[in-house]
Amino acid sequence: MEIKEIFNLARVPSILMLGVVYVAYVLIGGVVFWKLEGDLGKKDISLLLLNKKKLLTTYTCLNQEGLEAVAQVVQDASKVGLSLKGNFTTDGFWKFTSSAVFAATVVTTIGYGNMSPSSTAGQIFCVFFALFGIPLNMVVLNRVGKYMLVIERNISDFLEEKTRRKTCTRFFVHLVSYLSGAVLFFVVPMLVFQMHEGWTYSQAIYYCFITLSTIGFGDFVADSNPDKVYPEWYSVLMASWIFFGLAWLALLINHSIDILERLNTHFKQRWGGQAQDKPDSAEGDNPDTQVEEEDELKKPPVTQ
Secondary structure, X not given: OOHHXXXXXXXXXXXXXXXXXXXXXXXXXXXXXXXXXXXXHHHHHHHHHHHHHHHHHHOOOOOHHHHHHHHHHHHHHHHHOOOOOOOOOOXXXXXXXXXXXXXXXXXXXXXXXXXXXXXXXXXXXXXXXXXXXHHHHHHHHHHHHHHHHHHHHHHHHHHHXXXXXHHHHHHHHHHHHHHHHHHHHHHHHHHHHHHHHOOOHHHHHHHXXXXXXXXXXOOOOOOOXXXXXXXXXXXXXXXXXXXHHHHHHHHHHHHHHHHHHHHHHXXXXXXXXXXXXXXXXXXXXOHHHHHHHHHHHHXXXXXO
């Protein structure tokens, strides 16, 4: 029996297949992370316990209670961005520039976790600020992403008229767009962060993606080292990079979603019974709506 006939007999809904693929993908990722980081985590714990024992042995006046008190001071200082090295004082995290970057991480849902409001008034304000700021951020990013797409399509249409090669031209424009975005939002920031933060290139590129994808683990955060003095323009540059980088990455993710949808449609037509699924496919794909959306995207958004 052929594969196509098996799928026709099974009549598995595409959403169920997609769910199975999604769950399998997450579980496989969990296994890989477990194998890659599990043993390393055990080694780190053993090393920490050994260092703790050496510390208590070296400083005999320091008992378990004293060690916990020292750890609490270090944790509190780290939370507010104060340096414990030397006798000088710093402004901490809550300067105007770093506070503005924090506000940007709130509305973009990055949420590093390295700094957070501790006062009751600050926490209540953060709730309402995020409540209205997150939808506003999504609307603005969507509009900026559409502008980027309009520029890309206008360039593609212009080149198509000159070369008379539609497929090659669109592929070339998409490729140049992807490479330019990768250089502007990943390679250049990677060099800047390596210079000002002292990270390795792999750590810097990792931080760039974790930030622009809004995952925001918080293990690496730029402009947050209390032992470094950053220039004033550094925070402004970071906020601009986050905003436009999010818009570009959102556009790239939309292209990836479109590719996955096309692959899903292709497999449904090939293996899922093209004749039986034709009405559902036509309704789901909705080509008229796609044409209208493409025409709408080609028009620059009207500014009020």
